[in-house]
Amino acid sequence: MSETPEAGPLLRTLRGENLAHRPIWLMRQAGRYLPEYRELRAEKGGFLALVYDTDAAAEVTVQPIRRFGFDGAILFSDILIVPYAMGQDLRFLVGEGPDLSPRLLDVALDSLVAVPERLTPIYETVAKVKAQISPETTLLGFAGSPWTVATYMVAGEGSRDHHDTRALAYRDPGAFQAIIDAISQVTIEYLSGQVEAGAQGLQLFDSWAGSLSPAQFERWVIAPNAKIASEMQRRYPHVPVIGFPKGAGEKLAAYARETGVNAVGVDETIDPLWAARELPAGMPVQGNLDPLLLLSGGPELETQTIRVLEAFADRPHVFNLGHGIGQHTPIANVEALLKVVRGWSR
Numbered sequence: 001m002s003e004t005p006e007a008g009p010l011l012r013t014l015r016g017e018n019l020a021h022r023p024i025w026l027m028r029q030a031g032r033y034l035p036e037y038r039e040l041r042a043e044k045g046g047f048l049a050l051v052y053d054t055d056a057a058a059e060v061t062v063q064p065i066r067r068f069g070f071d072g073a074i075l076f077s078d079i080l081i082v083p084y085a086m087g088q089d090l091r092f093l094v095g096e097g098p099d100l101s102p103r104l105l106d107v108a109l110d111s112l113v114a115v116p117e118r119l120t121p122i123y124e125t126v127a128k129v130k131a132q133i134s135p136e137t138t139l140l141g142f143a144g145s146p147w148t149v150a151t152y153m154v155a156g157e158g159s160r161d162h163h164d165t166r167a168l169a170y171r172d173p174g175a176f177q178a179i180i181d182a183i184s185q186v187t188i189e190y191l192s193g194q195v196e197a198g199a200q201g202l203q204l205f206d207s208w209a210g211s212l213s214p215a216q217f218e219r220w221v222i223a224p225n226a227k228i229a230s231e232m233q234r235r236y237p238h239v240p241v242i243g244f245p246k247g248a249g250e251k252l253a254a255y256a257r258e259t260g261v262n263a264v265g266v267d268e269t270i271d272p273l274w275a276a277r278e279l280p281a282g283m284p285v286q287g288n289l290d291p292l293l294l295l296s297g298g299p300e301l302e303t304q305t306i307r308v309l310e311a312f313a314d315r316p317h318v319f320n321l322g323h324g325i326g327q328h329t330p331i332a333n334v335e336a337l338l339k340v341v342r343g344w345s346r
Contacts, residue, residue: 008136010071013316014201014240014263014284020345022309022317024338025072025140028324029064033331036063047092051077052121058128065137067331068338072138072201072318073129075194077122079144079205082186083153085119087112096157103156105164109179119190123197130198141199143191145206145245146183146224153179162211169220176220184224188231195236202232203242203265209255210247217251226259233260242286246323253278268322272311284316289337291321297333305340313346 007015010023031037037060044050051057060076080098084090088100102111130139143149152158154165169176191202209221229241244265245255256264256279266275266287279285289308293301309319319341325334 008071008134008138010138010318011200011240013318014138014242016262016282016284016316018314018316018346022319022341022344023071023138024319024341025070025074026064026321026325026334027074029068029070029074030060030076031325032327033325033329033334034063034067036067047078048090051081054121054124054128057121057125058132061125061129062132065133068334070137072140073133074140074203075122075126075129075142075199077125077142079142079149079207080152081119081122082143082149082183082190085114085116085190086153086182086186087114088153098152098157100152100156104150104154104179105156105168109175109182114186119193122190123193126194126197126199138200139198140201140203140242141191141194142203142205143187145204145209145221145228145243146180146187147212147220148206148208149183149187150176150179150220151208151211153183162208166211166216169216173219180220180224184227188228191228191232192235195232195239199239201240201242203244204228204261206243206245206248208247209245209251210249214251217248218254221245221248222255222258225255225261229260229262233262240284244286256280256283263316263318265320266322270322272308276311276315279315282315284318285312286318286320288320288322291323291326291329294321294333294337295326295329297330297336301333301336302340305337306344309341309344309346 009019013023044056057076061073064070065073080090083100091099093099151162151165154168225243232241240262242263242265243259243261246267248255263284266285268288268290293304
């Protein structure tokens with residue numbers, strides 16, 4: 001896909017411009033806190049049915065842009081589409097979360113039969129969203145990072161401490177490396193398909209990066225993310241990659257230096273002043289308001305929003321939460337946040 005000349009403030013920031021007014025989007029901005037989303041979700045039934053109805057998924061992606069005018073639209077999908085395409089069955093159980101089978105605790109990786117056509121509808125959603133949004137709104141594609149995706153593929157479900165996956169990585173690092181490599185390769189092709197369909201930027205979600213020791217973090221987080229970022233930049237040098245290793249803590253600085261991502265997401269547990277000091281000079285950052293502050297609202301929301309904005313004043317900064325917006329977040333609080341961010345300038 002050739003580069004288009006239009007570049008809104010989010011894309012410009014991710015490419016390294018330090019704009020006076022900060023672009024803003026929110027992780028999980030297309031979701032259950034919006035009444036229009038809840039209405040459509042009820043109509044479509046299950047979560048996976050909503051993801052695979054490309055008209056509905058595009059509508060969900062655009063809903064928060066229509067309501068709030070965010071600077072970025074992020075594709076409505078799920079990180080587990082990759083293992084689904086790799087041959088695992090995927091269900092979302094009410095009240096229990098995702099269920100993948102067969103688990104890679106029980107079967108070998110090479111026993112899975114890939115179903116790559118399960119990725120195609122996602123590209124169709126991207127194209128439909130791109131046709132509906134203005135050139136000023138940056139369309140973000142995404143994927144889960146290999147470590148996080150592997151935790152679900154191995155255990156077959158989410159878990160608190162990823163015991164089974166971490167144990168497998170220690171017990172049989174060769175077999176686990178093969179899993180990581182396979183996920184990485186499918187992810188590269190999946191992200192490439194999103195770019196070809198119209199995505200202008202990409203985010204890698206490593207939601208469970210915080211469960212690893214420093215040495216394991218180097219091998220299972222930094223190394224595969226570096227491989228993906230390098231290949232995406234080789235194929236699409238105009239498409240910035242945001243890396244978001246939630247829970248990385250002090251390992252975030254090494255992640256930012258060594259993965260080669262264009263921008264780094266900062267979660268709410270990290271002091272923004274520390275991040276501004278320790279991350280590579282001039283590197284765009286994204287974050288990092290606590291989602292619970294947005295849920296709670298009140299004067300502290302404005303105080304802490306300004307604190308984040310001021311901490312990152314000397315570098316390119318995309319305002320965002322430190323993780324996904326909560327489903328019970330009042331619409332009025334989102335509107336109040338937008339008023340503060342859009343009224344601030346460096």
